Amino acid sequence: MLGSGVKRVASERRLLEAKRLLLFTVRTVEDIAYEIGFDDPAYFSRFFRERVGEAPAAWRRKQLQGADRT
Template identity: 75%
Template sequence: MAFINYYQAWWPVRTYVTLLATTPHLLDKAAREFFGRSVKELLLERRLLEAKRLLMFTVRSVEDIADEIGFEDPAYFSRFFRKRTGDAPAAWRRHRLQGK
């Protein structure tokens, strides 16, 4: 049996709803109650965390990282990353590696 990192599957919210046999409303309500954020925001935060990890600990290109975390368009990934961190992915990596 192959090992699968399910967190890397980047499932949409509806997949979690189906697997948990619940409704979008109830899942979102539970997420907000326990984490203070929507399910969608939690999933986006997880993607951001993985992007940061890959930027810091690999030499892979931004395009390759974008693809791995489920973004078909590297430009969209860069906008997503910049919106949440204030820096483009390459600049964020450079600043962290230079210790700034």
């Protein structure tokens, strides 16, 4: 039980860091995947999509477009 809680917290932390890097850098999704500890950028994209509901690049575009409107 304890291990699953630790994994969940680690996953949430990685997701938060991925979002930060997507919003505040111009680094590629591939570079971000490696930076936050994924060996496979495709797996990172699946991880992100499962939790956020869209691919990292699409999420970035949507967030940045919304920021341009304000």
